[in-house]
Amino acid sequence: MKILITGGSGRIGFKLVKRFASSGNEVVSISKTSTINVPKVKSSFFDLADAGKTSKAMNDFIPDIVIHTAALTNVDMCETDPKLAYAQNVNATRNIIESCKKTDSKVVFVSSSFVFDGKGELFTEDSGPCPINYYGKTKQIAEEVVKDSGLEYLILRTDQPYGKLEAWQKDDNVRRVLKALQQSKEVHEPLDWYNNPTYINNFVDATAELIKKGSNGVFNLVGKDFINRYEWAIKIAKIFNKDITKVEGVDSTSFHLAAIRPTANISNDKVVKETGVRFFGVEEGLSELKKVAYRD
Numbered sequence: 001m002k003i004l005i006t007g008g009s010g011r012i013g014f015k016l017v018k019r020f021a022s023s024g025n026e027v028v029s030i031s032k033t034s035t036i037n038v039p040k041v042k043s044s045f046f047d048l049a050d051a052g053k054t055s056k057a058m059n060d061f062i063p064d065i066v067i068h069t070a071a072l073t074n075v076d077m078c079e080t081d082p083k084l085a086y087a088q089n090v091n092a093t094r095n096i097i098e099s100c101k102k103t104d105s106k107v108v109f110v111s112s113s114f115v116f117d118g119k120g121e122l123f124t125e126d127s128g129p130c131p132i133n134y135y136g137k138t139k140q141i142a143e144e145v146v147k148d149s150g151l152e153y154l155i156l157r158t159d160q161p162y163g164k165l166e167a168w169q170k171d172d173n174v175r176r177v178l179k180a181l182q183q184s185k186e187v188h189e190p191l192d193w194y195n196n197p198t199y200i201n202n203f204v205d206a207t208a209e210l211i212k213k214g215s216n217g218v219f220n221l222v223g224k225d226f227i228n229r230y231e232w233a234i235k236i237a238k239i240f241n242k243d244i245t246k247v248e249g250v251d252s253t254s255f256h257l258a259a260i261r262p263t264a265n266i267s268n269d270k271v272v273k274e275t276g277v278r279f280f281g282v283e284e285g286l287s288e289l290k291k292v293a294y295r296d
């Protein structure tokens with residue numbers, strides 16, 4: 001299969017590139033500012049908000065599938081620069097979709113738990129989006145663009161992905177906490193931010209299976225535990241043998257951040273049933289990560 005992956009240098013995108021390239025597919029990676037070095041993968045960089053460049057890349061390759069992971073993922077920047085957020089998260093998605101219509105490519109759009117507010121209920125694929133910050137709003141609008149396209153699509157929502165990262169990639173929450181604890185710094189972790197942390201390899205396994213099966217529609221690809229950031233950091237400290245007294249629980253209002261965070265508990269029942277992929281709880285994910293990526 002010919003697969004074009006946007007955001008190929010990103011934390012999720014890079015793992016998807018490696019997985020699909022190593023399983024015999026022809027893979028093209030696009031990022032915004034960087035190229036990646038993966039055997040047999042053609043990698044380039046430009047801004048997907050540029051319709052002309054997006055269309056040219058798509059027409060040159062004519063992919064069977066586009067996996068669109070690229071986004072402005074800095075939630076506070078999305079809040080303070082909504083014009084940039086709209087260009088990167090909505091216009092870029094529109095450009096891809098318009099090209100997919102011409103190349104008749106299936107689209108796999110990576111979305112976010114931030115399309116929900118997190119007021120109490122357990123969110124499923126049938127729950128209506130209700131974002132409470134601008135990043136979540138842009139992901140919701142982009143989902144609508146995908147749904148209205150008339151193309152075959154998958155929308156895969158995830159939450160706090162973590163895993164083995166390359167040295168040059170941005171930290172995820174686990175590496176951020178570990179780096180601080182390794183330097184014996186205190187970490188202040190919100191008691192009021194709840195997530196379903198998602199081990200990236202589980203996300204990649206489920207994506208590969210959904211594509212293999214020819215599945216369509218919306219799926220929540222999230223870890224099975226719902227915990228707050230303080231509890232998560234304590235588990236990180238314990239599993240990696242760090243000093244748990246350095247972890248302090250705080251209220252997130254003390255950070256004075258631009259964007260409010262939702263606290264949505266999300267069900268992954270649908271994807272587990274569809275693919276058979278088991279999504280790790282936090283302890284299992286961290287233990288696996290310790291085996292593959294970090295040593296004491």
Ligand SMILES: NC(=O)c1ccc[n+]([C@@H]2O[C@H](COP(=O)([O-])OP(=O)(O)OC[C@H]3O[C@@H](n4cnc5c(N)ncnc54)[C@H](OP(=O)(O)O)[C@@H]3O)[C@@H](O)[C@H]2O)c1
Pocket residue numbers: 006007008009010011012013030031032033034045046047048049068069070071072073088092110111112113157158159160161170
């Ligand atoms: N991280 C999270 O907590 C989280 C949670 C839920 C959902 N998601 C979703 O998962 C997806 C992947 O997230 P991630 O954390 O793997 O991303 P990431 O590590 O922040 O990487 C973003 C990737 O997108 C590329 N990119 C951004 N804007 C672009 C543009 N305008 N044109 C071309 N490339 C562009 C970046 O290229 P450069 O590196 O060259 O700049 C990079 O490859 C995103 O759609 C995000 O919304 C993430």
